[in-house]
Amino acid sequence: xxxxxxxxxxxxxxxxxxxxxxxxxxxxxxxxxxxxxxxxxxxxxxxxxxxxxxxxxxxxxxxxxxxxxxxxxxxxxxxxxxxxxxxxxxxxxxxxxxxxxxxxxxxxxxxxxxxxxxxxxxxxxxxxxxxxxxxxxxxxxxxxxxxxxxxxxxxxxxxxxxxxxxxxxxxxxxxxxxxxxxxxxxxxxxxxxxxxxxxxxxxxxxxxxxxxxxxxxxxxxxxxxxxxxxxxxxxxxxxxxxxxxxxxxxxxxxxxxxxxxxxxxxxxxxxxxxxxxxxxxxxxxxxxxxxxxxxxxxxxxxxxxxxxxxxxxxxxxxxxxxxxxxxxxxxxxxxxxxxxxxxxxxxxxxxxxxxxxxxxxxxxxxxxxxxxxxxxxxxxxxxxxxxxxxxxxxxxxxxxxxxxxxxxxxxxxxxxxxxxxxxxxxxxxxxxxxxxxxxxxxxxxxxxxxxxxxxxxxxxxxxxxxxxxxxxxxxxxxxxxxxxxxxxxxxxxxxxxxxxxxxxxxxxxxxxxxxxxxxxxxxxxxxxxxxxxxxxxxxxxxxxxxxxxxxxxxxxxxxxxxxxxxxxxxxxxxxxxxxxxxxxxxxxxxxxxxxxxxxxxxxxxxxxxxxxxxxxxxxxxxxxxxxxxxxxxxxxxxxxxxxxxxxxxxxxxxxxxxxxxxxxxxxxxxxxxxxxxxxxxxxxxxxxxxxxxxxxxx
Numbered sequence: 099x100x101x102x103x104x105x106x107x108x109x110x111x112x113x114x115x116x117x118x119x120x121x122x123x124x125x126x127x128x129x130x131x132x133x134x135x136x137x138x139x140x141x142x143x144x145x146x147x148x149x150x151x152x153x154x155x156x157x158x159x160x161x162x163x164x165x166x167x168x169x170x171x172x173x174x175x176x177x178x179x180x181x182x183x184x185x186x187x188x189x190x191x192x193x194x195x196x197x198x199x200x201x202x203x204x205x206x207x208x209x210x211x212x213x214x215x216x217x218x219x220x221x222x223x224x225x226x227x228x229x230x231x232x233x234x235x236x237x238x239x240x241x242x243x244x245x246x247x248x249x250x251x252x253x254x255x256x257x258x259x260x261x262x263x264x265x266x267x268x269x270x271x272x273x274x275x276x277x278x279x280x281x282x283x284x285x286x287x288x289x290x291x292x293x294x295x296x297x298x299x300x301x302x303x304x305x306x307x308x309x310x311x312x313x314x315x316x317x318x319x320x321x322x323x324x325x326x327x328x329x330x331x332x333x334x335x336x337x338x339x340x341x342x343x344x345x346x347x348x349x350x351x352x353x354x355x356x357x358x359x360x361x362x363x364x365x366x367x368x369x370x371x372x373x374x375x376x377x378x379x380x381x382x383x384x385x386x387x388x389x390x391x392x393x394x395x396x397x398x399x400x401x402x403x404x405x406x407x408x409x410x411x412x413x414x415x416x417x418x419x420x421x422x423x424x425x426x427x428x429x430x431x432x433x434x435x436x437x438x439x440x441x442x443x444x445x446x447x448x449x450x451x452x453x454x455x456x457x458x459x460x461x462x463x464x465x466x467x468x469x470x471x472x473x474x475x476x477x478x479x480x481x482x483x484x485x486x487x488x489x490x491x492x493x494x495x496x497x498x499x500x501x502x503x504x505x506x507x508x509x510x511x512x513x514x515x516x517x518x519x520x521x522x523x524x525x526x527x528x529x530x531x532x533x534x535x536x537x538x539x540x541x542x543x544x545x546x547x548x549x550x551x552x553x554x555x556x557x558x559x560x561x562x563x564x565x566x567x568x569x570x571x572x573x574x575x576x577x578x579x580x581x582x583x584x585x586x587x588x589x590x591x592x593x594x595x596x597x598x599x600x601x602x603x604x605x606x607x608x609x610x611x612x613x614x615x616x617x618x619x620x621x622x623x624x625x626x627x628x629x630x631x632x633x634x635x636x637x638x639x640x641x642x643x644x645x646x647x648x649x650x651x652x653x654x655x656x657x658x659x660x661x662x663x664x665x666x667x668x669x670x671x672x673x674x675x676x677x678x679x680x681x682x683x684x685x686x687x688x689x690x691x692x693x694x695x696x697x698x699x700x701x702x703x704x705x706x707x708x709x710x711x712x713x714x715x716x717x718x719x720x721x722x723x724x725x726x727x728x729x730x731x732x733x734x735x736x737x738x739x740x741x742x743x744x745x746x747x748x749x750x751x752x753x754x755x756x757x758x759x760x761x762x763x764x765x766x767x768x769x770x771x772x773x774x775x776x777x778x779x780x781x782x783x784x785x786x787x788x789x790x791x792x793x794x795x796x
Contacts, residue, residue, distance in 0.1 A: 135249045136229055141265055143168040144278075145374050147363040150416075150571075153382040154281070154356050156363040159272070165355060167277035168374065169264050171257055174276060174288045178296040179260065184332040185300050185325055187221040191256060195222040195247035221263055222247040224303075228266040267303040270310035271352070278355070283311055285353050293339060294346035297325040312352040319348045358385045361422030361436040366572035378571035384409060384419035387667035395660045396424030396431060399640060403648060406437035406549055406639045407664055408568075412557040413633060415566030419668065423643070432643035441529055441546040442624045442639070445617025445653060446500045450559065450594045451520065452541055453497050453505075455512040457590040459790045460752035460780030461697060464494040464597060465687035468504045468697040478538050480506045483618065492687070493697070497597050500616070502542055507697065509541040517541075524558055524565035524585040526551045543619050552628055553637040558585035559594055559613070560630035562676065587778055589682045589754040595630075595675055596684060604654060607662035610672060614661060616653030623647055627657035629665070632673035636664050680772050681756050691757050693750040693782040714787045715745025717779065722791040728771060737768040738795070745783035752780040771795045 143166050145158040160166050171179065183190045189197050197220050219227075226246035232239040250259060269279035276299055280288035284295050291299070301321035302309050311318040323344050329335040335343075359380055366376040392405040399405070409419040422436035456462045470488040472479065480502045488501060496504035509517065514536035521528055529546035530536065537544070550568055558565035563586040567577045586594070598613035614629030623645050628637040638657045642648060650656075665672075678684075687695070719741040720726055728736045740751060748761035753769050754777050771777060773795075780790040 135226065135246045135253070137250065137253055141168065141262065142166070143265065143275075143374055145367060145376070147359065147366055147376045147378060149378060149380045149382040149385070151381065152377070154287070155358040155378065155380065155382060155385065156360065157278075157355050158367070164272045164274045165278040165282070166265065166274040167281075169275055169277045169288070170261055171264075174264060175291045175296055177293065178276070178288065178291055178299060180334055181296055181300050181325065181329055182260075182264075183221070184334055185328055186224070187219075188332070190221050193220060195220060195249075195251035196244050219243075220247060222250050222259055225259055225263045225266070226250060228263070228268075268306040269299070269302045270306040270312070273306075281355050282352050283349050292346065293326075293335065293343040294322065294348075297329070297343065298322040298348065301325045311348045312350060315348045315350045322348065357426075358382065358389065359420065360426040361438070362420055362570050362572050365436075369572055369574045376572070379416040379418065380420065380570060381418045383669045385421075387669055388419040388421050388664055391660060391664050391667055392421045392424045395640070395663070399651075399656060400648075402430055402642055402644075402646070403640060403651075404431040404433070404435075404437060404643050405660060407636065407660070408438050408549055408553045409634060409636045409664065409668060409670075410553050410557060410566075410568055411633065412560035412566065412630060412635050415554070415557060415568050417568055417570040418634070418670070420570060435643045437639055437643060438549045440643070441548050442641070442645070443543040443619035444545070444547050444552060445543040445619045445624060445626055446502075446505075447552055447615055447617035447626050447628055447653075448517075448543070448545075448547075448555075449497060449500060449505050449541065450598060450615055451555065451585065452509045452512065452517060453493065453597070454559075454586040454590040454594045455516060455520070456493075456508045456697075457593045457755050458587050458778050459512060459788055460694075460750075460755055460778075460782060461511055461788055462493045462508070463685050463690055463694045463755070464492065464593060465685065465690060466493045466694050466697050467491070467687075468493055468496055468507060470496065470501045470503050473503055473507065475506060475510055475538055478506070480538075480542060494597050494600070497594075498601050505541045506538050509538055511697075514538060514540055520585050521555065523580070523582045524555055525567050525580050525583070526555055526565075543617065549626075549637050549639045552626070553635050555585055556628050556630055556635045556637065558583070559591050559598075560632070560635050560676075562588045562679075563591035584776075587754065587776065588679045589756070592676060592678050592682050593684070593755065596678075598629075599675055603662060604658040607659055608666040610662055610665050611675060612662075612665060613675060614658070616658050618652045618654075621647045622649055622651045625651045625653045625656040627653050627661040629661050631665075632675050634665075634668075634670055634673065636661060636668070638664065679754075681754060683756055685757075691750050691761065693761075693784075693786065694757075698786050712746050713744035715749070715781050715783045715789045716743050717741070717781060717789050717791045718743050720779075720791060720793050723793070724791075725794045725796060727796045735771065737770045738793075740767045740769055740779060740781075741765065742781050742789070745781070745787065745789075746785050748784055750782045752782070754778055755780075 142160055144160055146154060147156040149155050157167060223243050226243050230246060265275045268274055273279050273282055276288045279299055280286055298318060308314060309318045309321045326340040326343055330337055330340050362378055370376060388407045388409060392407055396403055396405045405424045407421040408417060410417045420438055422438050423433040424431055426433045467490050470491050482502045518528060518536045554565055554568045564583045565585045567580055569577055595613045598615055601614060612629040612631050614627060617626035623641055625640040638660045640657050641651060726738060728738060742765050747763040750761055751758040751767050758769055776792060776794050778790055778792050780788055782788045
């Protein structure tokens with residue numbers, strides 16, 4: 099048995115050792131707190147602009163000039179992570195920052211061979227070197243690195259250590275991090291790498307400049323092959339798989355990082371400063387296709403000419419692709435100017451909305467004849483683009499041929515104020531000269547709008563008459579939905595789409611079932627083409643950013659081919675144009691009521707007007723804007739009684755542009771609605787005078 103004295107001595111020594119250990123541990127903790135490692139909570143990384151599917155559109159270098167993209171382990175091929183750990187730090191998951199076995203082996207090899215055969219650095223030690231670069235190799239700097247590695251392990255999880263290493267590791271030049279390297283050397287994200295590519299990325303950080311594949315492909319290949327051999331030894335690869343990977347060529351070029359949608363990306367950074375990750379509504383495949391089309395088209399059109407394009411989802415208003423200029427860096431084309439937002443004259447692109455209002459008010463049908471002859475509208479004398487006249491043409495032909503005189507005849511009848519009011523309902527405010535009110539000239543482009551404005555208006559044509567606010571994600575906040583958004587009623591929007599879908603495509607254009615309109619501004623300064631199918635709207639502008647004239651520039655010749663090529667190369671599926679709404683017809687000329695056979699106004703019928711003594715017709719019931727309860731959603735729906743005052747019999751009643759019955763001499767009629775919602779009721783008297791009201795049927 100031990101004596102009491104020995105026991106007491108042992109207890110004293112044990113207590114002393116424990117106290118010294120506690121003091122040492124406390125001292126280490128105090129030192130750890132006093133000299134923490136430089137571990138920022140968030141690394142400085144490149145700002146990224148992503149598309150709707152998280153694909154990289156554009157990246158910006160860090161303030162130090164490096165390409166350093168943030169990365170998480172879920173964004174990296176698991177095979178690369180396994181190879182990295184096996185090659186650099188096989189006991190990574192077990193040690194506390196320092197691998198004593200690896201250090202001992204490295205020291206023994208150094209003593210035996212007189213040179214460094216293998217390093218003993220762990221990934222934690224390498225991360226310490228990356229966050230706190232050493233000025234020179236020395237024993238003191240190595241000891242500091244060991245201490246820092248243990249400090250890092252106390253503060254970060256193993257996953258976080260790997261993520262920081264993969265974000266900061268050098269890969270040659272100004273490339274830092276595995277994402278920037280994968281994009282620059284392979285043109286892909288590091289999520290799905292080949293075995294050969296993963297091995298090369300494991301090898302590069304040790305000697306990034308000597309092994310750069312774009313400058314030293316032989317060194318890069320040799321380093322990659324050493325990694326493949328080590329993976330066979332570690333059991334991660336079979337010999338045949340490693341041999342196949344070794345046959346792959348090492349890339350000899352460095353690719354530029356994605357630089358798509360520069361105008362939208364710059365706007366996002368300006369509107370959301372301090373954010374590393376910006377997500378747009380764009381789709382990368384659509385953006386790539388449109389930018390290529392714009393670049394090639396501008397080269398064909400000639401020097402100093404630029405091209406802008408906007409493609410949007412008409413159902414949501416989300417922009418899927420937008421090209422502000424043919425080339426952002428082309429100074430000769432003022433590529434830095436975003437021509438999608440620049441206000442210009444729209445030429446004839448607003449004409450469909452004038453015709454749509456005429457359909458709404460029951461003034462015309464598609465086969466109604468209208469005069470294309472010289473006319474004087476209180477001193478305003480519009481002329482056609484080719485300075486010729488067609489005589490009597492159908493409304494359908496007048497819009498398809500983009501004739502100016504018939505357009506102004508209709509605008510004079512529906513009223514410029516009503517047209518601009520509809521634009522405002524659709525969220526677009528055309529720009530007029532100071533102190534000017536809307537006049538007839540707006541029908542031929544005498545107003546200022548942007549390409550985005552036009553596309554927003556045309557979302558209404560593609561979306562049953564209801565426009566959507568455009569957004570691309572660069573906004574400071576999501577814009578609120580439109581309170582109304584009605585640019586045309588559904589039946590009128592379908593009539594316009596039916597007409598525009600019959601416009602002849604430009605020669606050589608890819609076949610695509612779209613409705614489209616072209617426009618050319620005064621003096622050949624702007625060429626426009628805007629088209630849509632059952633889901634997507636694409637607008638095209640071509641011209642000089644300085645508003646200089648371009649002889650021969652026109653919507654049909656210059657912009658329409660770009661439109662069709664843009665649809666074809668967008669990669670979006672073709673969506674059929676909408677079917678006609680209930681009760682909507684395209685009536686043959688022989689079946690038109692007498693009041694719709696020819697469009698005319700009372701000012702054009704002086705002999706008839708002189709004999710008219712009755713006041714113009716006025717619908718007294720239902721009143722304009724009324725909500726009427728008819729049980730329209732049930733099988734027992736009641737008809738609506740219509741009453742009018744004034745006018746000359748006989749009268750023609752129309753509901754949403756569709757004639758109700760034969761001509762009637764009574765000032766009372768009935769209408770059986772075919773569903774709920776807004777409807778326009780119109781009456782036309784024998785003198786061609788019309789009155790309309792808009793009601794909501796419940």
